[in-house]
Amino acid sequence: MAVSLIGFDxxxxxxxxxxxxxxxxxxxxxxxxxxxxxxxxxxxxSEIDHLEDGYRWRKYGQKAVKNSPFPRSYYRCTxxxxxxxKRVERSSDDPSVVITTYExxxxxxxxxxxxxxxxxxxxxxxxxxxxxxxxxxxSAFVSxxxxxxxxxxxxxxxxxxxxxxxxCSMPTTTSLxxxxxxxxxxxxxxxxxxxxxxxxxxxxxxxxxxPAVSFDKGLLDDIVPPGVRLG
DNA sequence: CGGATTTGACCCGCGC
DNA sequence: GCGCGGGTCAAATCCG
Numbered sequence: 001m002a003v004s005l006i007g008f009d010x011x012x013x014x015x016x017x018x019x020x021x022x023x024x025x026x027x028x029x030x031x032x033x034x035x036x037x038x039x040x041x042x043x044x045x046s047e048i049d050h051l052e053d054g055y056r057w058r059k060y061g062q063k064a065v066k067n068s069p070f071p072r073s074y075y076r077c078t079x080x081x082x083x084x085x086k087r088v089e090r091s092s093d094d095p096s097v098v099i100t101t102y103e104x105x106x107x108x109x110x111x112x113x114x115x116x117x118x119x120x121x122x123x124x125x126x127x128x129x130x131x132x133x134x135x136x137x138x139s140a141f142v143s144x145x146x147x148x149x150x151x152x153x154x155x156x157x158x159x160x161x162x163x164x165x166x167x168c169s170m171p172t173t174t175s176l177x178x179x180x181x182x183x184x185x186x187x188x189x190x191x192x193x194x195x196x197x198x199x200x201x202x203x204x205x206x207x208x209x210x211p212a213v214s215f216d217k218g219l220l221d222d223i224v225p226p227g228v229r230l231g
Numbered sequence: 232c233g234g235a236t237t238t239g240a241c242c243c244g245c246g247c
Numbered sequence: 248g249c250g251c252g253g254g255t256c257a258a259a260t261c262c263g
Contacts, residue, residue: 059236061255074254078235087254 041101043091055079055106057086068092082107 057075065072070090077084084104091097 058234060257062237063253063255066252072253085254 039101039103041099044098044100045096046098053100055084065089070095077106079106079108 056078058078059073060076061074062071063074068089069092072087072089075086075088082104084102084106086103087099087101089099091099
C-alpha cells in the first residue's frame with residue numbers, strides 16, 4: 001500500500017505494522033523501564049526528512065545509527081501535555097525512503113487539521129485505511145474533496161525497495177475493522193484494486209503480531225474528530 | 232527575545 | 248564487569 005500525500009511531491013507512504021516497526025527501528029531497550037508506548041512506523045518516499053503531519057514537533061536529539069549512514073532524529077510534540085514522540089530516519093537500503101516511527105498518543109488534535117484539506121490529507125496519510133473513510137467524510141464539507149485515488153496513490157505507487165518495507169498491512173484494531181467493513185472500502189467507483197484496498201485492510205498474516213491496543217483508535221481520535229469519524 | 236535546533240555528554244539496558 | 252548502542256538531557260547556538 002502506498003498513499004500519496006496531497007500537497008507533497010513525490011511522497012509515498014507505507015505503513016509498517018507494529019511488529020515490523022519494532023524490528024525496522026531500534027528495539028526499545030529502555031522501553032522496558034519506561035512505560036511501554038504503542039508504536040507505529042511509516043515508510044515515506046520523500047526527499048524531506050521531517051514530513052509535516054499536522055502536528056508541531058520539537059527536535060530534541062539526533063544520533064548516528066549503527067549500520068546506517070543516516071542519523072536518526074528524535075522529535076517530541078511541542079504540546080507540553082502531549083507525550084508523543086517520533087523518530088525519523090532514512091532507510092539505509094533506500095535513501096529516498098524516510099522511516100518515521102510514532103510513539104504514544106496525541107492528547108490533542110492536529111494544529112492544522114481544521115485549516116482545510118491539506119491537514120486532513122496529511123492526517124489521512126498517517127492512518128492509511130482510515131484515510132478512505134476520512135476522505136469520504138471530508139468530502140461532505142470540504143471542496144474540493146480529497147480524491148480516494150489520490151489517497152491510495154496507486155498511480156504513484158513506489159514499491160518498497162527496502163527489506164524493511166514489509167507487507168504494509170494495517171494492524172488489527174477494532175476501529176480499523178470497522179473501517180474495513182464500512183462502505184468506504186467497498187463503494188464502487190473508488191479505487192478498489194486488490195493491491196490497494198485489500199492490503200490496506202489486511203489482517204497481519206503473522207499471529208506473532210501483538211494484540212491490537214487502543215493505540216490506533218487513539219491516533220485516529222487524535223486526527224479524526226468524533227463528528228467526522230465513521231460509526 | 233523567545234522558540235527551535237544542534238550537539239556532546241550522560242544514562243541505561245543488553246550481550247558477551 | 249565492561250563495552251556497545253539507543254535514547255534523552257541540556258547548554259550553546261541559531262533564527263525569525
